Amino acid sequence: MSVAAEAAKPAPARRFPGPLAGALAYMAAAALAMLAAVFLPFDDYILHILVETATYAIAVFGLTVVLGLCGQINLAQAAFFGLGAYAVGLGTADLHLSFWLALAGGAGIALVMGACLGMSTLRLGGHYLAMVTISFQQILTLVMINWIAVTHGPDGVGNIARPAWFSSGHGYLGLCIAALALVGYLVWRLPETKLGRSMRAVRDNELAASVSGIDVYRIKVAAFALCALLGGIGGGLFAGGFSYVSPDQFSFAESIVFLTMALLGGVASPIGALIGTALLIVLPETLRFLKSVPGLYLAIYGLAVILIIRFMPDGIWGFVQVYLRRFMKPAAFARSAPELVLVPAKLEAESALEVEGLSKHFGGLKAVDSVSFSVRRGSVHALIGPNGSGKTTTLNVLSGLYTPTAGKIALDGHDVTALPPHARTAVGLGRTFQNIRLFRSMSALDNVVIGAERPGHDLGRIHAALVDQARAALAFVGLEGRARDPITSFSYGHQRLIEIARALAGNPTLLLLDEPAAGLNSTEKVELRGLLKRIAGEGLTILIIDHDMALVSDVAEHITVLNFGRRIADGVAGEVLRNPDVIAAYLGAEPDVAHRA
Amino acid sequence: MDLVLQLLFTGIGIGAVYALVALGFVLIFRATNVVNFAQGEFSMVAAFIMVVFAVDLGWPYWLSFIVSLGGMALLGALFNLGVYYPLRNRSFLPVIIATIGASIFLANSVLALYGPQPQVLQGWFDTPGIQLGPVYLDSQYLLIIAVTIVLVAFQYWFFEHTLLGKKLQATSQDKEMASLIGIPVSAMIMLTFVYSALLGGIAGILVAPVLFVSIQMGATIALKAFAATIIGGFGDVAGAIIGGLALGVIETFGAAYISVPYKDGFAFLVLVAFLIFRPQGLFGERVAEKA
Numbered sequence: 001m002s003v004a005a006e007a008a009k010p011a012p013a014r015r016f017p018g019p020l021a022g023a024l025a026y027m028a029a030a031a032l033a034m035l036a037a038v039f040l041p042f043d044d045y046i047l048h049i050l051v052e053t054a055t056y057a058i059a060v061f062g063l064t065v066v067l068g069l070c071g072q073i074n075l076a077q078a079a080f081f082g083l084g085a086y087a088v089g090l091g092t093a094d095l096h097l098s099f100w101l102a103l104a105g106g107a108g109i110a111l112v113m114g115a116c117l118g119m120s121t122l123r124l125g126g127h128y129l130a131m132v133t134i135s136f137q138q139i140l141t142l143v144m145i146n147w148i149a150v151t152h153g154p155d156g157v158g159n160i161a162r163p164a165w166f167s168s169g170h171g172y173l174g175l176c177i178a179a180l181a182l183v184g185y186l187v188w189r190l191p192e193t194k195l196g197r198s199m200r201a202v203r204d205n206e207l208a209a210s211v212s213g214i215d216v217y218r219i220k221v222a223a224f225a226l227c228a229l230l231g232g233i234g235g236g237l238f239a240g241g242f243s244y245v246s247p248d249q250f251s252f253a254e255s256i257v258f259l260t261m262a263l264l265g266g267v268a269s270p271i272g273a274l275i276g277t278a279l280l281i282v283l284p285e286t287l288r289f290l291k292s293v294p295g296l297y298l299a300i301y302g303l304a305v306i307l308i309i310r311f312m313p314d315g316i317w318g319f320v321q322v323y324l325r326r327f328m329k330p331a332a333f334a335r336s337a338p339e340l341v342l343v344p345a346k347l348e349a350e351s352a353l354e355v356e357g358l359s360k361h362f363g364g365l366k367a368v369d370s371v372s373f374s375v376r377r378g379s380v381h382a383l384i385g386p387n388g389s390g391k392t393t394t395l396n397v398l399s400g401l402y403t404p405t406a407g408k409i410a411l412d413g414h415d416v417t418a419l420p421p422h423a424r425t426a427v428g429l430g431r432t433f434q435n436i437r438l439f440r441s442m443s444a445l446d447n448v449v450i451g452a453e454r455p456g457h458d459l460g461r462i463h464a465a466l467v468d469q470a471r472a473a474l475a476f477v478g479l480e481g482r483a484r485d486p487i488t489s490f491s492y493g494h495q496r497l498i499e500i501a502r503a504l505a506g507n508p509t510l511l512l513l514d515e516p517a518a519g520l521n522s523t524e525k526v527e528l529r530g531l532l533k534r535i536a537g538e539g540l541t542i543l544i545i546d547h548d549m550a551l552v553s554d555v556a557e558h559i560t561v562l563n564f565g566r567r568i569a570d571g572v573a574g575e576v577l578r579n580p581d582v583i584a585a586y587l588g589a590e591p592d593v594a595h596r597a
Numbered sequence: 598m599d600l601v602l603q604l605l606f607t608g609i610g611i612g613a614v615y616a617l618v619a620l621g622f623v624l625i626f627r628a629t630n631v632v633n634f635a636q637g638e639f640s641m642v643a644a645f646i647m648v649v650f651a652v653d654l655g656w657p658y659w660l661s662f663i664v665s666l667g668g669m670a671l672l673g674a675l676f677n678l679g680v681y682y683p684l685r686n687r688s689f690l691p692v693i694i695a696t697i698g699a700s701i702f703l704a705n706s707v708l709a710l711y712g713p714q715p716q717v718l719q720g721w722f723d724t725p726g727i728q729l730g731p732v733y734l735d736s737q738y739l740l741i742i743a744v745t746i747v748l749v750a751f752q753y754w755f756f757e758h759t760l761l762g763k764k765l766q767a768t769s770q771d772k773e774m775a776s777l778i779g780i781p782v783s784a785m786i787m788l789t790f791v792y793s794a795l796l797g798g799i800a801g802i803l804v805a806p807v808l809f810v811s812i813q814m815g816a817t818i819a820l821k822a823f824a825a826t827i828i829g830g831f832g833d834v835a836g837a838i839i840g841g842l843a844l845g846v847i848e849t850f851g852a853a854y855i856s857v858p859y860k861d862g863f864a865f866l867v868l869v870a871f872l873i874f875r876p877q878g879l880f881g882e883r884v885a886e887k888a
Contacts, residue, residue: 127632135865295708305698
């Protein structure tokens with residue numbers, strides 16, 4: 001019913017082919033595949049290969065999510081596959097549970113195990129995850145072999161049951177294809193959802209993701225758990241297909257096979273996953289002599305991994321896509337971008353930002369030493385100081401990348417001192433970086449959409465509203481015409497504007513700009529000055545850090561000056577810039593000499 | 598009490614092997630910021646070369662040892678040229694995936710060439726060991742401990758007191774600056790890979806008479822060595838050595854008092870415990886990411 005309702009809405013052709021048309025085509029293709037599975041006269045051998053391909057592909061979709069979308073590695077997918085398979089095997093053969101219950105149980109166990117493993121490791125770097133997943137894989141194999149009372153040890157589990165309606169080979173293949181189609185659809189659509197966009201953001205740039213309001217750790221754990229879940233589902237279906245499972249089917253070597261499948265086909269897309277899986281199941285079957293020498297085909301897989309990474313990092317499907325894209329240019333937007341409305345946040349506190357006695361020490365170095373200042377709502381406030389004066393450290397403490405040694409930060413009246421970066425973004429902080437941090441594999445529009453859907457900025461979960469907001473923000477900085485272009489095609493100056501648009505799209509209470517003029521040429525600086533004035537004109541509060549005195553004295557009403565980590569001046573722009581201490585700090589002159597000059 | 602001393606000796610002996618491999622990990626990590634997941638395979642390949650020459654061809658032990666080390670130096674160089682160097686400007690994920698691919702390739706190539714049967718390699722000495730009070734000191738374990746002490750001392754001298762060692766340190770701390778003051782960074786990285794392969798190879802040859810020489814030994818040793826580096830604090834040389842020794846002792850006691858089949862699992866439990874409660878390890882410092 002909801003599909004019909006969607007269709008009845010006047011949905012202008014925003015994308016070609018439209019998401020609805022795509023979904024319908026997908027469903028038709030899936031239905032055809034299922035019919036083929038049930039009615040074509042395959043012999044048992046072909047049925048086996050097809051069931052194996054479908055169930056493996058579901059597990060490889062897991063790697064599409066965790067490795068392709070989120071950029072995290074999982075070298076234990078065979079272990080999660082094995083958890084699902086053993087749950088169905090032991091559940092139906094020993095405990096006489098229903099197939100569905102055992103499958104759900106296996107998927108649940110894989111999900112929980114994946115979440116626990118991810119939670120223990122994902123705060124740390126990727127090396128840890130690689131090694132921990134290898135370890136987990138080894139442990140699970142040890143348990144399968146040695147816990148004979150439960151797992152039957154090396155003998156494996158036989159007499160695995162299939163569900164009542166799908167007991168024939170053809171029927172079961174139909175079930176597997178249906179599962180494959182469903183999971184494949186969800187994985188295919190995932191990148192366009194909020195969760196999927198967050199995963200891509202985390203993969204591209206964790207720091208930028210966190211200041212865009214994304215809880216990086218939670219997203220990584222979610223991706224990892226999702227991957228484990230798909231492994232468990234695939235494994236459970238696999239067990240039903242073959243009625244016998246043993247520990248060697250779920251060894252570390254198989255995890256490498258899963259990884260090779262994902263990499264070969266293309267790790268970024270479920271289509272690539274399916275291509276890679278099918279190839280690596282069919283090829284060894286046709287090249288059986290490879291299997292006659294133990295180790296040979298895995299040696300080839302190892303070599304293939306090195307070669308693919310080096311020469312074809314996007315896999316077969318990535319290769320094909322380059323050509324497809326030439327024929328599938330996205331259609332233009334049906335209507336023009338709306339006006340960007342920056343709603344000055346409701347008055348909860350007198351000042352947008354209140355900093356009290358803020359300190360950050362690195363060992364003996366007092367990078368920031370009890371600095372206090374306050375940013376009045378609706379004003380443009382500049383934080384300046386010579387190199388090494390503690391400006392960027394202050395900014396990093398303000399946005400939550402560093403924990404302060406002492407002091408208090410109140411944003412819009414809320415104490416945010418102890419909050420992580422993404423939670424501060426939810427309270428209303430937006431920021432840009434001195435060295436631009438964009439999500440480099442995405443379009444300008446997608447970058448800004450991520451900014452628009454920051455927590456605390458409610459656009460009502462409707463995708464069109466998000467896109468409108470993002471286009472409005474891009475139009476505000478003058479780049480709406482190139483919204484669909486990839487980030488890498490923009491000049492440095494334009495990338496800076498996109499970063500500002502990303503922050504603006506979230507309608508922040510306070511916008512932190514870290515040296516926005518750095519690296520810009522003189523024309524771009526003039527444009528930037530105009531842009532900052534327009535932003536200020538909308539009533540948005542800005543805290544800007546920059547070296548460019550012409551820019552600062554032009555746009556800022558209020559200036560705080562730091563030197564050697566301490567505040568040396570604070571006040572109305574003109575007065576501060578005439579302050580002899582400030583002149584001395586910048587020019588290195590004696591205060592009285594400067595005064596006379 | 599006697600048993601405790603005996604286990605302590607064995608644990609330190611096996612831990613010394615983990616420490617050597619862990620040193621290789623740490624050196625490559627400091628030079629390239631990448632963990633080499635094929636580090637354990639260096640040990641496995643060296644042990645197999647020893648089996649081929651000393652057992653199958655009947656060459657003298659010392660000559661086989663030299664041939665084996667020559668092979669490891671070559672392997673280290675090829676590894677750098679074929680796996681790390683072409684990917685040096687990519688992000689870390691492709692690089693570690695490539696080293697994992699290399700690890701699979703090495704292990705299974707040996708399997709394809711030599712077959713799956715575990716091999717036996719005799720120890721260096723004919724005397725099996727000496728009885729010292731209540732403790733029996735196995736000669737091979739004594740050798741392992743002695744060689745580890747010598748190598749660690751050598752490495753300390755090399756890095757702290759030679760110009761080449763200082764150049765290597767400079768390279769690992771800041772490649773760009775090192776190249777600006779005329780240090781050939783590519784050559785330094787090459788040297789690091791060769792030296793790490795040698796360390797891994799020596800560890801493999803030393804441990805071979807204690808374990809069987811098998812295809813799996815590389816992965817097992819690498820896992821333990823990695824756990825050792827985490828216990829010690831990632832990237833810390835002293836930490837890797839102490840972590841390796843600690844892990845050897847924990848594992849030996851675990852096998853004696855808790856369970857033999859799950860012996861290889863203790864490293865994982867220790868690893869996860871450290872990751873949760875003290876991810877910076879015993880000696881490491883947490884470094885905040887800079888904006």
